[in-house]
Amino acid sequence: MGFGSYDESEQQQPQDDDExxxxxxxxxxxxxxQLEFESDVTTDQxxxxxxxxxxxxxE
Structure with missing residues (x-):
């Protein structure tokens, strides 16, 4: 089994402290x-x- 050893405590889900x-x-x-600005560009442009x-x- 070439996966090596591990600590089972590392595999637990982390505890959520909602408090x-x-x-x-x-x-x-x-x-x-309000926000106002002036522009020389028309709406169509x-x-x-x-x-x-x-x-x-x-594209």
Missing amino acids: DVEAVNVHEHDHDG LVSQLGSMKDDDE
Whole structure:
């Protein structure tokens, strides 16, 4: 049996200590507000560029 010896205690499943786990508050950093930006590019140009990017991904 060429597999060698091993310690059976290493083969046990690790114990999960759920008591030490802290809950994550997903709303801790929520922000209300608006985002505005100015651009010289038209919506049609942006849509065309997006289509080109999608075509590149398919290749």
